[in-house]
Amino acid sequence: MTKFDKFIMVDWSARSKPSAQRPEADAIWIAVDDDVTYHRTRAAAEAALIDLLDQAAADGDCILVGFDFAFGYPAGFAKGLIGRDDAKGVWAWLADAITDSPDNANNRFETADRINASFPGTGPFWGRVKTRGDLPALPWGKDGRGGFGLAEHRMTEEQAKGAKTVWQLMGNGAVGSQVLLGLPLLHRLSQRFGACLAVWPFEQADNQQIVVAEIYPSLINTMVTEAGGIKDAAQVRLLAAAFAEMQTRGTLGEAFAAAPDRPQTHQEGWILGAGVTHALRSAAQAAAHPDLHPPTLSDNCFALPPGVAWIPVDTALTRLRTALTPVVGTENIPLDQATTRIAACTHLAQRANPPAPNTAVDGYGFAYQSASDAGRHVLPLVAGQAAAGQPWPGTVPDGHAIRILTGAVLPSGVDTVILQEDVTCTDTHIVFEGPVKAGANTRKAGEDFFDQTPLLTAGQRLRPPDIALLAAAGCAQVEVFQSLRVGILSTGDEIVQPGHATRPEHTHDANRPMLLGLIRSFGHQAVDLGHVADDRDVLRDMFDRAMADVDAIMTSGGASAGDEDHVSALLQAEGHLTAWRIALKPGRPLALAQWQGKPVFGLPGNPVAALVCTLIFARPALSTLSGGPWLTPQAFHVPAAFDKRKKPGRREYLRARLNTDGEAEIFTSEGSGRISGLSWADGLVELSDGELHITPGMPVRYLPYTGFGL
Structure with missing residues (x-):
């Protein structure tokens, strides 16, 4: 589709005299990208707009122009007025019929009266000063209208909450007068610019220098309220910025594609942005807050208070929760x-949901008063039936019934449904015993x-x-x-990949495949950074290269303070490192750092400790970094199936599983080198920081793997 260089949005007005000299609401505002101008009359606004389009055309710019009035009327109007389904023909007819003076004086009410007189019944237009007795075909109110055979709203207005009917010419929020005075402008623009201009969706919006589209500013009212100032000016400015942002994001084409390709659309028109309102509001939000970016972490976010050495688990979790914020867009x-x-x-x-009242059963629908009394009821059937997706178009008369199937919209005149099993029916009548409860077997609109x-x-x-x-x-x-990208890196000279030939001094890398799986199970994007030997220069290069591909890094090994702990040494020298010694078993050392502003979690090299630290600390931290909530593990109190004494000072996590009696049994060895215990277990038993003596039958806190998303 066309790539636009400028976005022009117009807030139109139907005033019958010039607006005040001082800018005010309900006047005409034109936004050209971020520049908004005020116009007191339609003639002045049209002249300014033509100047803008002439200049843009001379400069070779492609322009999207939006007007906040309907480009068409409900299907059938054009044929009733000019004898054919041709929206542009209606524009031409109105351009001949409407007189609109330079001072805004106009004959829109007389034109509406003339149109009404050409349709059967009373209407469709309504709204005028009560004393205008010279307009016999134009009712001042909507009551009593009918028989003109046209819908109250266009199809697109089902996607635009609060949109007023195009038939209302006066009163709070009325838009009908704007349409009558705006459509002649569309005709004049089409005549002036010819093939260079396309009015969408009546004409293709591809490769045209000027594309004109209908807009509905109320789709972004929340952002408009935040913007402050005169609402009309804020609306067009933010809409221009929002459509520009959608083009940048690649979603503007979706707004054009949202218009259904039906004959009705080409009679009625479509609001640009209807059907993709969330994308439009998101773009408007970004336009309203152009400086709002995902916050970066402060350099000292992991710092500990002076003098702190050992950190209780709860204190460590609280500090992490306080320090972290989302780092993704x-x-x-x-x-x-x-x-x-x-x-x-x-x-x-x-x-x-549901969008309209409907039936919950197969049966027969009627008005409640038809069966409110006890005794035998005989109701004649109207012809046809209502089915899901196939509404019955008429009104069911009082005292009549209609065949209705599950999910069907209740026809006009129906508010109650009786089960088909509860009636005796012929081709023309149904018979049943009353009373029937009002509203029986129906669902209300918006019930969900x-x-x-x-x-x-x-x-x-x-x-x-x-x-x-x-x-x-x-x-x-x-x-x-955006998905949080978590890089996983293994370190250490002793590490080799599973399947490779090894010597006794080698260790197969169990951490990296485990951590990659954990990250994926948490719902993040796992980035395999491979393995780095104990070489500080190579490690530095790996960190630098990873910055373009990750939002956070998890390393295993080298996180303590020994001579060969190159991860912590490098982060200490060239990053921002805090080595946390947590009162935890297993997993005491935990390096928390930043490299070029991105968080680094340095896990212990022991797989048992690495798993525990990931579940208890990294999982909630990564959730927060990804825009999610701080996660607390699911826990249950179950009877212990073991005997254990625990010294005070550290919190302990034991590999455990539930036996057939629902009791927690623990792995035979607490040695952190026994990796088999990780697979044997289906959860962890958490023992609090203080001194404990657990005996069989005592309640213990059990954290199932499933509660961690595993």
């Missing part, structure tokens, strides 16, 4: 790709949730049930945090 992705991703904002329902109901909050990891909820709510796109 956000992105909009299709819903079907969002499982396991973390929501970056509160997601709102795009429509109610209403349009704009908050569904999921920021920080929630999306599961398949959450995806189902968002899909039911009409959310095609979701804003999520």
Whole structure:
């Protein structure tokens, strides 16, 4: 599609006299990218707009122009007015019929009265000063209208919460007058710029220098409120910035593609951004806060208070939780790709569920008063039936019934349904015993949730049930945090890869494959950084090269303070390192550092200790860095199936599993070199910091692997 160089958004007005000299609301505002100008009359605004488009055309710029009025009327209007389904023909007809003076004086009410007189019934337009008795076909209120055979709203307005009907010419929020006075402008622009200009979706928006589209500023009202100032000016400025941001993100094409390719669309038009409102709001949010970036961690975020040596587990967790913030940005992705991703904002329902009252059973629908009394009821059947996806278009008269199938929208005149098993029916009538409860076997509109109901909050990891909820709510796109990229690095001269020939002094690398699997099970993106020998220059080079590909690094080995602990030595000399000695068994040394502003978790080299430190410390820390919540492990109190004495001073985690009686038994050896115990176990028993003597049957705190997502 066209790549736009400028974004021009116009807030139109239907005033019958010039706006005040001092800028005010309900006037005409034109935003050209971030520059907003105020115009007192439609004639002045049109002249300014033409100058802008002439200059842009001369400069070779491609321009997206948005107007905040409907580009068409509900399907059938054009044929009723000009004899054919041609929206552009309506523009031409209105351009001839409407007189709009330089001082904003106009004949829109007379034109609406003339149009109403050409349609059967009363309407469709309504809204005028009560004393205008010279407009016999134009009712002042909406009551009593009918028989004109047109819908109240266009199809696109189902995607735009709060959109007013195009038929209302006066009153709070009325938009009908703007449409009557705006469509002649579209005709004049089309005539002036010819093939260089396309009005979307009536014409293709590809490779045109000027593309004109309908906008609805209320789609981004939350951001407009935050922006402050005159609302109309803020709306067009933020919309221009939002569409520019969508183009940068590559989602503007989705906004154009959201318009259904149906004949109805080409009669009624479509609001640019309807159907992808979440992507539009996300772009507007970014435009409203251009300096809002994921915060970086402070250089001393892992620092300990002076004099602190041994750190209790709870203190270490609290310090981590306080120090860390998200380090990833956000992105909009299709819903079907969002499982396991973390929501970056509160997601709102795009429509109610169910969107309209419907039936929960197969049966017969009627008005409640038709069967409110006890005794035998005989109701004649109307022709046809209502089915899911196939609504019955008419109104069921009082005292009549209609065949209705599960999931069908309740036709007008129906508020109660009786099960088909409870009636006797013929081709023309049904018979049943009353009374029937009012509203029986029906679902109310919004019974599950209403349009704009908050569904999921920021920080929630999306599961398949959450995806189902968002899909039911009409959310095609979701804003999520970008996946946290966690680099996994093994260090040490003694480490070799599984399957390679070894000597007695070699150790197979159990940590890196374990940690890569853990990171994936946590829902993050695992980046394999391989293995580095005890060479500080090579290690430095590895850290430097990894910075472009990771958001955090986890190393195993070399995290203590010995001569061969090159990880901690390098981080101490050239990064920002705090070596935490945690009152924990297994896993006392934990190096927390930063390299070029990115966090580094230096784990012990022993796989048992590495696993425990990852589950207890790294898992909640990484969740916070990824935009998720601080995670507390799931725990249960179960009877012990062992005897153990524990000294005070350290918290201990024992490899454990539940036996057939639901008791926690522990691995035969507490030696941290016994890796087989990790696989034997299905969880950990946590023993508190103080002195303990556990005897069989005593309750102990059990943390299942499944509670860690394993």
